[in-house]
Amino acid sequence: MEKEAISMPFKVYVFGHGLETAIKLQGSTPHDQLLIGTSDSFSGLLLFAIGSLLFMVGFVQDREFQSFFAKGCVLLHISVAVWRVYFGMKLEDLAFDWPRQVFGDFALALSWVFFLVYSWREKYD
Structure with missing residues (x-):
């Protein structure tokens, strides 16, 4: 068998x-x-x-471009989190997963924010 x-x-x-x-x-x-x-x-x-x-x-060695890219990533992760809150919880089969996924999206956005803070600190120190 x-x-x-x-x-x-x-x-x-x-x-x-x-x-x-x-x-x-x-x-x-x-x-x-x-x-x-x-x-x-x-x-x-x-x-x-x-x-x-x-x-x-x-x-890429250009810090301004990396900062621009990081800001775009923060916006993207927050947009995905908002999409999950408004539409993801309406799916019956995935309804219990959306809080965990939203938390993950905010954690990823926060990691890019930390990158921006670190870059800002390096720039002005």
Whole structure:
């Protein structure tokens, strides 16, 4: 008797949302599963692009550009947090996850604020 192979996205869903929600997020029809898989693929591509952009910005020596970039990242993380509060909690299957995700978004925004404070301190000391 062979064990049924469990896909990697399902394991990630279970880790992030719990077993019951992960089963719901897999979709019930092949069309739903295709849409969810496509969405996951585009999310991964977006994360790769963002990582590449951060890597490239890390080599820029211009402090004003880095400050501008950090301010944009703070705005982006706060916007995502607001989106999660207004729309994320309306999704029945993910309703209990939004407070944790909003906290994470604010923590990421705060990390960029710390970078801005550190840069400001270096500039004026």
